Amino acid sequence: MQIALFTEQILNGLQLGVMLFLMAAGLTLIFGVMGLINLAHGSLYMVGAFACAAVAAATGSFWLGLVASLAAAAAAGAIVEILVIRRLYEREHLDQVLATFALILVFSEGTRWLFGSFPLYLDIPVLLQGTVPLPGGSRYQLYRLAIIGVGIAVAVGLFLLISRTRLGMRIRAGESDREMIGALGVDIRTLYTVVFALGAALAGLAGAMVGALQSVQVGMGEPVLILAFVVIVIGGIGSIKGALVGALLVGLVDTMGRFLLPQVFGIFMDPSQAGLVGGALASMLIYIVMAVILAVRPQGLFPAMKG
Amino acid sequence: MAISRETVINLVLALLLLAIPFAAIQFGNPFYVTLATRMAILGLAAVGLNIALGLGGLVSFGHAAFFGVGGYAAGILASHAFSAQPLDFGILSVPGTTLMPIIWLVALGAGGLLAAGIGVISLRTSGVYFIMITLAFAQMTFYFAISWPAYGGEDGLSIIVRNSFPGVNTMVPLNYFLICYAVLMVALLVSAFIRDSRFGAALQAARQNEVRVASVGIAPFRIRLVAFVISGMITALAGALYADLNRFVSPSMLSWHMSGEFIVLIILGGVGRLYGPVAGAMLYVMFEFLLGGFTERWQLFLGLALLGVVLFARGGMLGLLAGKARHG
Numbered sequence: 001m002q003i004a005l006f007t008e009q010i011l012n013g014l015q016l017g018v019m020l021f022l023m024a025a026g027l028t029l030i031f032g033v034m035g036l037i038n039l040a041h042g043s044l045y046m047v048g049a050f051a052c053a054a055v056a057a058a059t060g061s062f063w064l065g066l067v068a069s070l071a072a073a074a075a076a077g078a079i080v081e082i083l084v085i086r087r088l089y090e091r092e093h094l095d096q097v098l099a100t101f102a103l104i105l106v107f108s109e110g111t112r113w114l115f116g117s118f119p120l121y122l123d124i125p126v127l128l129q130g131t132v133p134l135p136g137g138s139r140y141q142l143y144r145l146a147i148i149g150v151g152i153a154v155a156v157g158l159f160l161l162i163s164r165t166r167l168g169m170r171i172r173a174g175e176s177d178r179e180m181i182g183a184l185g186v187d188i189r190t191l192y193t194v195v196f197a198l199g200a201a202l203a204g205l206a207g208a209m210v211g212a213l214q215s216v217q218v219g220m221g222e223p224v225l226i227l228a229f230v231v232i233v234i235g236g237i238g239s240i241k242g243a244l245v246g247a248l249l250v251g252l253v254d255t256m257g258r259f260l261l262p263q264v265f266g267i268f269m270d271p272s273q274a275g276l277v278g279g280a281l282a283s284m285l286i287y288i289v290m291a292v293i294l295a296v297r298p299q300g301l302f303p304a305m306k307g
Numbered sequence: 308m309a310i311s312r313e314t315v316i317n318l319v320l321a322l323l324l325l326a327i328p329f330a331a332i333q334f335g336n337p338f339y340v341t342l343a344t345r346m347a348i349l350g351l352a353a354v355g356l357n358i359a360l361g362l363g364g365l366v367s368f369g370h371a372a373f374f375g376v377g378g379y380a381a382g383i384l385a386s387h388a389f390s391a392q393p394l395d396f397g398i399l400s401v402p403g404t405t406l407m408p409i410i411w412l413v414a415l416g417a418g419g420l421l422a423a424g425i426g427v428i429s430l431r432t433s434g435v436y437f438i439m440i441t442l443a444f445a446q447m448t449f450y451f452a453i454s455w456p457a458y459g460g461e462d463g464l465s466i467i468v469r470n471s472f473p474g475v476n477t478m479v480p481l482n483y484f485l486i487c488y489a490v491l492m493v494a495l496l497v498s499a500f501i502r503d504s505r506f507g508a509a510l511q512a513a514r515q516n517e518v519r520v521a522s523v524g525i526a527p528f529r530i531r532l533v534a535f536v537i538s539g540m541i542t543a544l545a546g547a548l549y550a551d552l553n554r555f556v557s558p559s560m561l562s563w564h565m566s567g568e569f570i571v572l573i574i575l576g577g578v579g580r581l582y583g584p585v586a587g588a589m590l591y592v593m594f595e596f597l598l599g600g601f602t603e604r605w606q607l608f609l610g611l612a613l614l615g616v617v618l619f620a621r622g623g624m625l626g627l628l629a630g631k632a633r634h635g
Binding site for chain 2: 031037084098102104108109230233276291298
């Protein structure tokens with residue numbers, strides 16, 4: 001039983017990690033290529049979740065909803081890039097923080113205006129309902145396994161995109177010298193819009209997939225955004241590999257901490273006290289891990305080539 | 308000595324803020340006294356942040372942590388005084404108190420300690436890393452406050468009777484405004500003193516060119532750390548006042564929206580300007596109040612207005628009124 005519970009928690013940690021990777025990959029890509037810190041990334045996650053829930057409710061198909069979430073988040077990303085973000089690349093980080101903070105307010109209030117204050121609900125698609133057996137006798141939700149699968153597929157796809165395709169070559173070139181690739185005739189403005197929309201689509205996908213596990217509501221993107229920040233700070237800002245390692249680390253440490261710490265404290269404390277101390281410590285654990293990693297390596301685990 | 312335009316505007320702002328509650332009482336609208344108190348307290352919090360952000364160029368997205376810690380200092384001490392149970396630190400047990408001066412000292416101390424801890428780690432990094440790390444640490448205190456049930460957890464902690472100040476009845480709104488206003492003025496004096504001191508000169512130089520400062524033999528890290536600690540202490544003091552204004556402390560004081568709001572105040576008023584935070588707080592509270600009365604969706608318009616300021620009106624209100632900041 002204990003083994004089964006343990007496996008289940010490991011899988012939960014992986015699922016959280018994979019989802020964080022989808023968020024962090026976009027953030028780190030946008031920072032790596034454009035040098036922009038985007039607080040509104042959580043809003044794009046929310047847009048994906050709302051688009052999926054609304055389309056799924058209207059058509060009855062989760063899969064159409066998933067397509068809609070990708071399209072809506074990418075479109076929202078592209079529009080925001082063209083209208084606002086484009087003016088921020090040459091600005092200092094303070095302006096970027098503030099403008100994207102303002103975008104959060106606009107997105108959140110706008111969504112509340114369109115959909116009301118009540119959360120929407122999204123059902124798990126029929127194909128992925130049910131559970132699969134785990135070693136040790138317990139069972140695990142098929143849908144969560146599917147999320148892990150999608151995350152791995154996206155990670156592989158992103159790796160291939162960046163290392164094997166022409167677009168990926170341009171992205172890498174844009175990371176190392178944006179003036180040079182402009183001089184070589186690459187349309188940087190379009191490239192930036194495409195990268196931003198790609199990052200937005202990944203966030204939208206994450207939002208849609210998680211939407212079926214939690215309720216879809218305004219503000220759902222913010223806790224995830226901050227975790228994604230922790231991920232890319234740990235992994236090294238601008239590094240996709242760092243985002244993957246950081247995401248899995250944060251996902252596993254957070255989940256296992258909440259599961260194990262109360263039990264560890266239970267060895268030498270009475271149970272209620274142990275739950276209290278363990279729970280409070282578990283909620284801070286990933287930040288402590290982040291602090292330790294930064295104390296040793298201020299640029300994160302996989303520092304990108306340039307600051 | 309010629310008086311600059313900015314000095315005149317600063318004086319006008321200070322008098323205007325002082326005049327609001329008196330005018331409010333004159334015209335039988337005592338609610339505006341609370342509004343003016345809010346302006347003074349949020350202004351004070353932003354004065355604290357401005358020392359790190361404006362003078363030092365340290366974009367802290369985690370000042371809500373200090374604001375909240377100050378608030379909890381007030382709340383926790385008052386609740387212990389009220390229940391007559393001393394605070395137990397193992398070997399040492401301390402009675403609670405409802406005396407504001409003592410609460411303020413505790414808030415300053417707690418804010419300073421927390422800022423020192425966060426600063427030592429965060430200041431090893433710079434740029435975007437610094438923004439994200441300060442945000443993450445503030446979020447850590449937020450989750451800690453939520454998951455620690457002793458002082459209300461998620462529900463927050465009420466201060467049953469507003470804490471007292473020797474010789475003043477703090478329950479009278481005007482009196483409480485005057486206390487907050489006086490604290491704000493002292494903080495502005497401290498802020499001006501720091502700006503014009505040798506320390507402040509080194510701090511601003513480190514913002515402009517870190518390598519040069521290091522090459523003349525000044526270690527930027529230590530200067531920044533001291534500035535960050537002072538900054539955190541002032542914001543924590545504002546938190547204690549804010550808790551007493553609302554007679555309530557909750558984790559929302561620690562939330563990252565709060566940190567964002569402080570930055571917004573500074574930008575609205577003008578980065579690095581002495582009275583920038585005050586101007587920003589007055590504008591922000593007024594904006595919130597006017598739009599809030601007009602539409603439920605005021606945050607949408609606030610967001611749009613903010614975008615406009617960032618994209619098109621750099622320099623904030625003082626930049627518009629008093630021209631570019633003089634660098635000297």
